[in-house]
Amino acid sequence: MKIGLIGLPASGKTTIFSLLTNISADAAASGKTTANTGIAKIPDDRIDYLSSVYNPRKTTYATIEVTDIKGFASAGSSSASANPFLESVRQVDALVLVARLFRNDEVFHVEGSIDPIRDIETINTEILFSDLSIVENRISRIEKSNKITKDMQNEMDILKKCKGALEEGKHITSVGLTEEEMQYLKSFSFLTERPLVLLLNLDEQQFRSGEYPQKGEIQRYSKERGVPCLEICAGTELEISRLEEEDKKLFMEDLGITETGTGRLASVMYDFLGLISFLTDGADEVRAWPVRKGISAKEAGGKIHSDIERGFIRAEVVAFEDFRKTGSMQKAREKGLVRLEGKEYIIKDGDIVNFRFNI
Numbered sequence: 001m002k003i004g005l006i007g008l009p010a011s012g013k014t015t016i017f018s019l020l021t022n023i024s025a026d027a028a029a030s031g032k033t034t035a036n037t038g039i040a041k042i043p044d045d046r047i048d049y050l051s052s053v054y055n056p057r058k059t060t061y062a063t064i065e066v067t068d069i070k071g072f073a074s075a076g077s078s079s080a081s082a083n084p085f086l087e088s089v090r091q092v093d094a095l096v097l098v099a100r101l102f103r104n105d106e107v108f109h110v111e112g113s114i115d116p117i118r119d120i121e122t123i124n125t126e127i128l129f130s131d132l133s134i135v136e137n138r139i140s141r142i143e144k145s146n147k148i149t150k151d152m153q154n155e156m157d158i159l160k161k162c163k164g165a166l167e168e169g170k171h172i173t174s175v176g177l178t179e180e181e182m183q184y185l186k187s188f189s190f191l192t193e194r195p196l197v198l199l200l201n202l203d204e205q206q207f208r209s210g211e212y213p214q215k216g217e218i219q220r221y222s223k224e225r226g227v228p229c230l231e232i233c234a235g236t237e238l239e240i241s242r243l244e245e246e247d248k249k250l251f252m253e254d255l256g257i258t259e260t261g262t263g264r265l266a267s268v269m270y271d272f273l274g275l276i277s278f279l280t281d282g283a284d285e286v287r288a289w290p291v292r293k294g295i296s297a298k299e300a301g302g303k304i305h306s307d308i309e310r311g312f313i314r315a316e317v318v319a320f321e322d323f324r325k326t327g328s329m330q331k332a333r334e335k336g337l338v339r340l341e342g343k344e345y346i347i348k349d350g351d352i353v354n355f356r357f358n359i
């Protein structure tokens, strides 16, 4: 699973990328390519807890891949197809649009002022135009062909629906296409078909007071378009991340947060992408395994090893909360909280699973 950070220059993308991936901002900023990619850990207090119980040799959190997408040398440079920025955007599963709210005279703003709605619209327009030009090209290509098959006609009907929406400034996600209709669009990898989250990069004063420019408008924008919106204070978080562990806690408490903004972002994106975690425990390793919602026990076993899926017998399952109530697998078993489930069992978020298999 990949998420991409987009936004105007100096909105804080590289800072946020660096916070998420622990790759230093200097290293990330000096990259010569259009995009930098790294791995972000999904914070999980269940893993923290299991790790404290087992004290295992290895603790593994779930992760997602993050790309810091450079681009937008100047705003409104809408030659869609030739834009390398848009090419990197096509390779991610979901987009995070970073909007600058923080004030800092030393950090240049390409548009000269703090106006998040304008900046969000600038990026949004770029994305809409890019999809629209693809749609228009394809429609005209179909129209020009000698013979229009039933299938091509279907495709064109769907593309026309998309065109209508895009021309009104709406994303393809808002068209309400069926699964079957979506199949026709797969090969185009449209940008406005991807889930989008707004990330507001506030300065510390804005973060503490909860007051910042255009707050009401942003909330309305977020609600009307079904785009979740999160607040973060990247500059301060970067400073906190450089502190010793104990100082970190104090500073976070002082800022009134228990989890960092980037941690929250990672969790929200994880959820947004339809992922849940099942957990495995033991003295060797405590681990969170990312899987799609709705996966069966047998398929989940296959995420660990194909042998487990092939030779699946049963899954021994205890919900994390039941484990925590008792404090150990043995006590959970004594209390009858450990269930034996078959291959069709649908895995739930936070299930601690032991697979029994035979090969």
Ligand SMILES: Nc1nc2c(ncn2[C@@H]2O[C@H](COP(=O)(O)OP(=O)(O)O)[C@@H](O)[C@H]2O)c(=O)[nH]1
Pocket (backbone or CB within 6 Å): 007, 008, 009, 010, 011, 012, 013, 014, 015, 016, 029, 102, 103, 104, 107, 201, 202, 203, 233, 234, 235, 236
């Ligand atoms: N004061 C303040 N400065 C920030 C914040 N986030 C980023 N910056 C600074 O703004 C500049 C541009 O940030 P960067 O992450 O490189 O932006 P990008 O161009 O979107 O990748 C850097 O000097 C950052 O240190 C913030 O939340 N507050």
Ligand SMILES: [Mg+2]
Pocket (backbone or CB within 6 Å): 013, 014, 015, 029, 070
């Ligand atoms: Mg950058």
